[in-house]
Amino acid sequence: MKRNMYDVIVVGTRVAGSPLAMLLARQGYRVLAVDRATFPSDTPSTHYIHQAGSGFLKSWGLLDRVVATGVPAIRHLNFSYTDIDIAGFARTAPDGVDAVYCPRRTALDTVLVEAAGEAGAELIQGFTVSGLVFDGDRVVGIRGSEAGGTEQEFRAKLVVGADGANSTVAKAVGAETYEGSAAACFIYYSYYDGVDWGMQHRTGFGEQQFAGWPTNDDQTLVAVMRKRDRFREFRQDPDAGVQEVVSQIDPELGELLRDKGTRAEPFRPMLYPDNYRRKSHGPGWALVGDAGYHKDPFTGWGITDAFKYAQLLSEKIHQGLSGARPLDEALAEYQVERDAQSASTYELTLSISELSLTxxxxxxxxxxxxxxxxxxxxxxxxxxxxxxxxxxxxxxxxxxxxxxxxxxxxxxxxxxxxxx
Ligand SMILES: Cc1cc2nc3c(=O)[nH]c(=O)nc-3n(C[C@H](O)[C@H](O)[C@H](O)COP(=O)(O)OP(=O)(O)OC[C@H]3O[C@@H](n4cnc5c(N)ncnc54)[C@H](O)[C@@H]3O)c2cc1C
Known part of the structure; x- marks a missing residue:
């Protein structure tokens, strides 16, 4: 039996929403987290998690569970940009994380959703939020429905949109974009058997890139990125296109792909969403993850940032709901700190994702x-x-x-x- 009054309602339960719901529920707050998806559920995203991101999973007690899904540890990275080759690995992080992981989102997101539920958050999967409930200009709840069901309303002191780039919450509150630029690239990716490359992140031979990330089930996610104006041409024959890009940038790996690689699943094609920062707080509402801030996936920072700022937001919400300071003030500070802490990554990502170096x-x-x-x-x-x-x-x-x-x-x- 669902109550209809909560401390916090979180819309979206992937890499931003589930950690936020979990952290707040662990603090004893009454949390409702809803998602129109039912888990396990895939989403268009590659899977690279930086050491800093795995550090959050570790501190939440979830890294072992993610590793137990069968995702391999990666301890050597091959990065190239034009004729510049950089291969190696970072020093061990202060928290002991000495590897990066690329878990499939079906595996990662399920671990996170389950952890939110175990922490005491109430979850409704397959629930689509259609709008928000307002009292004057303050958000006081959500309304929506399960497939084929009647509309329901739930109320809370705070509604958080963790509902991704096309955030329903952001639209409903009219959150304006105060920084933004057009995305440069499209991506095609799929899962391959027989491609035993280790981790590759290679840009070159004109404005194009390929990447290979070892993931669950002994497969490698192979992705190709090019500028958006070449999308139409690429769609004619994506298998040939992937082969061409890999062979042009690294003929040896191209040969391996041709001789040993078998694509195991359909391609996931996508024009990258634009880069932006949206206003991420207001009376009774906040945004976290891609709902509030997104940058090109080139540097693979979306998941790690979703973890980082979900934790930051949970701390600010706690300050507000515990009465230590006004909630609206704490939420405003969340946005300021998020923007300051992510400024360097944002700038670097926007520059190098153009596929040419200044x-x-x-x-x-x-x-x-x-x-x-x-x-x-x-x-x-x-x-x-x-x-x-x-x-x-x-x-x-x-x-x-x-x-x-x-x-x-x-x-x-x-x-x-x-x-x-
Ligand atoms: C092609 C591509 C490759 C990427 N590769 C990487 C990578 O290698 N590493 C990395 O760190 N990042 C990567 N990213 C970025 C990363 O995927 C995102 O930053 C991250 O998924 C954002 O997570 P989120 O939880 O904020 O939103 P999402 O993952 O978008 O989740 C939002 C959730 O909200 C739910 N939802 C939306 N609207 C509603 C509604 N109205 N009612 C109920 N539920 C709703 C959706 O069902 C969804 O489950 C990539 C992105 C793309 C597009």
């Missing part, structure tokens, strides 16, 4: 590839465990250029074009 990033990555210690810093940076202000620090870069004897005219130490 002179600054070209110099930084090229010099990085020439020094083992800086390679570890690089992988630490993209893992979310090495500070951007150190990796991109002007003094640090000047020292790197000196150490690897980098050409004087190419020693960019800042995005404004300053050379060392």
């Amino acid at each position: 002179p600054y990033y070209d110099s930084v990555f090229r010099a990085t590839s020439m020094d083992e210690e800086y390679i570890k810093n690089f992988f630490g940076l993209i893992a979310g465990i090495y500070p951007p202000e150190k990796y991109f620090g002007e003094e640090e870069l000047a020292a790197l250029y000196e150490k690897v004897n980098f050409p004087l005219e190419a020693r960019h130490v800042s995005k404004s074009g300053v050379t060392a």
Whole structure:
């Protein structure tokens, strides 16, 4: 029997919504979490989780459960951009996480939904939210229905939209976009047997990229990205297109794909959604995950950020609901902190997802590839465990250029074009 008054209602129960519901329920709040999907459920997304993301899973007691789904640990990464090759791995994170994982979303999201339920959140799957309930300008609940069912209404002190890029909650409250840019690429991906490449993230031979991520069931997710204006052409023959991109960027891996690889599932094609930040708080409502903030998947930060800011939001909600400070003030701070903490990743992602490097990033990555210690810093940076202000620090870069004897005219130490 569902109650109809809650502390918090969370709309959407994937990588943002379930952790939020779980964390609040663990604090003793009455939480209702609804999703129109029924789990296990797939969603269009590749699966890369940075060490920082696995760190959240570990701290919540869920990493072992994700690993137990059969997803392999990855401890060597091959990254290339044009003719720059960077291979290696980050140092072990302070919390002991020494691997990255690429679990299928059917596996990962189910672990998260179950954990929310075990923590005491009430869950309704197969429930579509059609609108919000308002009292003046304050959101006080949701309305919606299960398939074929009658409309139901549930009320709460706070409604959180964790309902993805096309967020119903964001639309209902009119959350404006205050930062944004058009997405650069499309993606085609599928699951392959017989492709034993390890982890590859390779950009080159023009504006295109392929990636290979070992995942559950001994399969590798192979993905190809190109600029959106080539989508129509690519759709004519995606198998040939994938083969062409891999062979052009790395002929050896192209041969392996041709000789040993078998595509095991249909392709998932997609034009990437645009990059944006939306206002993510207001009277009686908040947004988390892609509902409030999204950037190109190039750097694989969507899942890790969903975890990170679900935890941040849970702390702010706790401050508000426990009476330590006004809820609206705590929610406003959530957005400010989220934007500040994600600024560096957002900027880097938008720049390198254009599939060509600015002179600054070209110099930084090229010099990085020439020094083992800086390679570890690089992988630490993209893992979310090495500070951007150190990796991109002007003094640090000047020292790197000196150490690897980098050409004087190419020693960019800042995005404004300053050379060392
Ligand atoms: C092609 C692609 C590849 C990606 N690859 C990676 C990667 O390798 N690594 C990475 O970290 N990130 C990646 N991302 C980004 C990542 O997938 C997203 O950032 C992440 O899934 C966002 O999670 P979320 O929980 O905020 O939203 P979603 O995963 O979109 O979940 C929203 C949920 O809300 C539910 N919902 C929506 N509307 C309603 C409604 N009206 N009523 C009820 N329920 C509703 C939906 O059913 C859904 O379950 C990729 C994204 C794309 C598109």
